[in-house]
Amino acid sequence: xxxxxxxxxxxxxxxxxxxxxxxxxxxxxxxxxxxxxxxxxxxxxxxxxxxxxxxxxxxxxxxxxxxxxxxxxxxxxxxxxxxxxxxxxxxxxxxxxxxxxxxxxxxxxxxxxxxxxxxxxxxxxxxxxxxxxxxxxxxxxxxxxxxxxxxxxxxxxxxxxxxxxxxxxxxxxxxxxxxxxxxxxxxxxxxxxxxxxxxxxxxxxxxxxxxxxxxxxxxxxxxxxxxxxxxxxxxxxxxxxxxxxxxxxxxxxxxxxxxxxxxxxxxxxxxxxxxxxxxxxxxxxxxxxxxxxxxxxxxxxxxxxxxxxxxxxxxxxxxxxxxxxxxxxxxxxxx
Ligand code: DC
Numbered sequence: 001x002x003x004x005x006x007x008x009x010x011x012x013x014x015x016x017x018x019x020x021x022x023x024x025x026x027x028x029x030x031x032x033x034x035x036x037x038x039x040x041x042x043x044x045x046x047x048x049x050x051x052x053x054x055x056x057x058x059x060x061x062x063x064x065x066x067x068x069x070x071x072x073x074x075x076x077x078x079x080x081x082x083x084x085x086x087x088x089x090x091x092x093x094x095x096x097x098x099x100x101x102x103x104x105x106x107x108x109x110x111x112x113x114x115x116x117x118x119x120x121x122x123x124x125x126x127x128x129x130x131x132x133x134x135x136x137x138x139x140x141x142x143x144x145x146x147x148x149x150x151x152x153x154x155x156x157x158x159x160x161x162x163x164x165x166x167x168x169x170x171x172x173x174x175x176x177x178x179x180x181x182x183x184x185x186x187x188x189x190x191x192x193x194x195x196x197x198x199x200x201x202x203x204x205x206x207x208x209x210x211x212x213x214x215x216x217x218x219x220x221x222x223x224x225x226x227x228x229x230x231x232x233x234x235x236x237x238x239x240x241x242x243x244x245x246x247x248x249x250x251x252x253x254x255x256x257x258x259x260x261x262x263x264x265x266x267x268x269x270x271x272x273x274x275x276x277x278x279x280x281x282x283x284x285x286x287x288x289x290x291x292x293x294x295x296x297x298x299x300x301x302x303x304x305x306x307x308x309x310x311x312x313x314x315x316x317x318x319x320x321x322x323x324x325x326x327x328x329x330x331x332x333x334x335x
Pocket of ligand 1: 148
């Protein structure tokens, strides 16, 4: 006897979605393992606890798997596990080397048999990139890399060394000695500069503008891009930035370019800073954001730009969950 394993994810907890996903998964397993239905003795499903609408076993019966025993169970709700996921085990009455099948979002469960995936999320400041990237990374249980934090740390280093943000010669020297590392604690990115956690400090508005200026310098970009590519090559991750889809990872599996009207973007940043107790002037912040975008989009080396093959999303009038759902549905279409 052989056991074949597999899994898939659904978009919404709805009967029709469960029926579609189960049918697709079982048909793929049959096809890729050259099975005939009579060889399947039993099929056992488990689904994550956010799936309530329908039994996968019933969906299998309706998809024509009538002769074998069928069983569905619900998994416990485990923090950090993949959402809306249906897993399956098929018990087969013959001997062969099984081909396990992982579809859609469930591909991330088997990084050993399914190649890793990189998702590029680019766009101007306040377009919603980081919030969406964090959610997508959490849902797919993969890493989130905030590349802006790396440029912010370079800017902070230049501030500490009292170097003008456009002094290329001194920035070249600074890049030789910078000790910057990206660490993760409970899945949350920590930016560590010279052995100190600067994750909060780099969020200050003065660092934002300085980051935009130092990031114009090719010596800064080359150094940071090298680190970003190294991380992306090793594991599946969502990277947010300005040039991920065009320059850092032109071969990224999925590319999105988020935009929003300037006043909406400024309001988001304003609310974020105020909630952290900073006193900020809305109009000043808006002017800074517009100036920063202009500087990021017009620099010579790897500017802020939509990749030709990126999906553009205007998030101005969308909620975070709407943007996340849209991004995930576009990814599902392509997987
Ligand atoms: O995403 P952010 O606001 O934290 O980025 C701060 C600055 O860093 C941004 O204005 C330009 C620069 N940046 C960049 O040039 N390339 C990236 N991939 C990310 C950020």
